Amino acid sequence: MVNETNTKKSDAQRPHVCGPCxxxxxxxxxxxxxxxxxxxxxxxxxxxxxxxxxxxxxxxxxxxxxxxxxxxxxxxxxxxxxxxxxxxxxxxxxxxxxxxxxxxxxxxxxxxxxxxxxxxxxxxxxxxxxxxxxxxxxxxxxxxxxxxxxxxxxxxxxxxxxxxxxxxxxxxxxxxxxxxxxxxxxxxxxxxAAECLTLPNVDKPCVEVDNRASSPYTDSSEDDLCVVCFVTEATNFLSCGHRCLCDDCYPRYLQEFHACPLCRERITASSEDIRYVPGGLQH
Structure with a gap:
C-alpha cells in the first residue's frame, strides 16, 4: 500500500513537473x-x-x-x-x-x-x-x-x-x-514551457515582480535566499564557506558546475555532506 503522506511530501518537494526533459x-x-x-x-x-x-x-x-x-x-x-x-x-x-x-x-x-x-x-x-x-x-x-x-x-x-x-x-x-x-x-x-505562457497585455501598467511571494521562507532576508532561484532560503554550505544554494537547486547545480557561484572557488567533495539547519550546521 502506498504511503499517502510520503507521496504528498515527495510531490511538494518536486521542483517542477515537466519531467527529465x-x-x-x-x-x-x-x-x-x-x-x-x-x-x-x-x-x-x-x-x-x-x-x-x-x-x-x-x-x-x-x-x-x-x-x-x-x-x-x-x-x-x-x-x-x-x-x-x-x-x-x-x-x-x-x-x-x-x-x-x-x-x-x-x-x-x-x-x-x-x-x-x-x-x-x-x-x-x-x-x-x-x-x-x-x-x-x-x-x-x-x-x-x-x-x-x-x-x-x-x-x-x-x-x-x-x-x-x-x-x-x-x-x-x-x-x-x-x-x-x-x-x-x-x-x-x-x-x-514557453508554449504554455500567455503573452502579456503590454498596455497594462508595469507591476514590480516579487519572486518570493510563494516561498515558504518569506521571512528571510534577501541575503539568505538561494542565488540561483532567489525564491527559497539557501540551506547548503559549499566548501568555500558560502551558504548560497537551496535544497532544490543544490544537487542540480553540482551536476552542471564545479565552482561556487559567488567566489568561483572550486567545490570539493566535502561540501556535499554539509547542510544548514536553524541554529547551526549539520553534517
Whole structure:
C-alpha cells in the first residue's frame, strides 16, 4: 500500500513537473536589473522606462547551459532612439556586478568575463522573436525566423555562464519566452514551457515582480535566499564557506558546475555532506 503522506511530501518537494526533459525554471533576475527596468508577469516581462535609452540591463536568474537557446520576443520599441537590443554572457555572477553600469557596451565588455554583442535593428522590430546561445566552441549565435548569425567568438565556457540582455536604444520592452536545448533526438526546454505562457497585455501598467511571494521562507532576508532561484532560503554550505544554494537547486547545480557561484572557488567533495539547519550546521 502506498504511503499517502510520503507521496504528498515527495510531490511538494518536486521542483517542477515537466519531467527529465526540463531545463528548470527560468526568468529575469529579480534583484539584479538596471535602474530603469521594471519586471512583471512572473519575471518574464522586462520594460525599460521610455524616457531613456540606457540603464536597461537584465540577467537570466540562473546559469545557462552551453547550446541552451534563450528565446525572447520584442514587444515595444521607440524609433526615435538609435541602436537596439544587446545580448551576451558572463562568467561573473550577477550579484557580483552590482551596482550595475548604464551600458553593457562598453562598461561590462571592458571588464574580464563579459561578452556582449549588439543585435541588428532588423532583428528587433516589434513582434520579432529571436534566440541567442553560446556554442560548445565558445561562439555566440543569434537567430531569428530567417537568419542565423555568428556574432562573436572566444567565450569562456569552462565556468558557469549567466546570460545578459541590455534593453537598449529603440528596444524598450521584451518578453522571455523560455529556453530550449536539443541534442540528438532529445529536446529539453525550460519550465514552465514557453508554449504554455500567455503573452502579456503590454498596455497594462508595469507591476514590480516579487519572486518570493510563494516561498515558504518569506521571512528571510534577501541575503539568505538561494542565488540561483532567489525564491527559497539557501540551506547548503559549499566548501568555500558560502551558504548560497537551496535544497532544490543544490544537487542540480553540482551536476552542471564545479565552482561556487559567488567566489568561483572550486567545490570539493566535502561540501556535499554539509547542510544548514536553524541554529547551526549539520553534517
Amino acid at each position: 526540463c531545463l528548470g525554471p527560468i526568468g529575469f533576475h529579480a534583484r539584479v536589473r538596471g535602474d530603469k527596468v521594471c519586471l512583471s508577469h512572473g519575471g518574464r516581462l522586462a520594460e525599460r522606462e521610455q524616457g531613456t535609452f540606457r540603464n536597461g540591463l537584465v540577467f537570466i536568474n540562473r546559469p545557462v547551459k552551453v547550446n541552451e537557446k534563450l528565446c525572447i520576443r520584442v514587444l515595444q520599441e521607440i524609433p526615435s532612439w538609435h541602436g537596439a537590443l544587446r545580448v551576451g554572457f558572463t562568467t561573473v555572477p550577477p550579484v557580483a556586478s552590482l551596482p550595475l553600469p548604464d551600458f553593457s557596451i562598453p562598461n561590462l565588455t571592458d571588464t574580464p568575463g563579459h561578452w556582449v554583442v549588439p543585435v541588428h535593428e532588423s532583428f528587433t522590430r516589434v513582434g520579432s522573436e529571436l534566440s541567442f546561445w553560446v556554442s560548445a566552441g565558445g561562439s555566440i549565435y543569434i537567430k531569428n525566423k530567417n537568419m542565423k548569425h555568428k556574432a562573436l567568438t572566444g567565450v569562456d565556457i569552462s565556468q558557469a555562464l549567466w546570460a545578459i540582455i541590455d534593453i537598449y536604444g529603440q528596444t524598450s520592452s521584451i518578453f522571455l519566452l523560455g529556453s530550449k536545448k536539443t541534442k540528438g533526438l532529445c529536446r529539453r526546454k525550460s519550465c514552465p
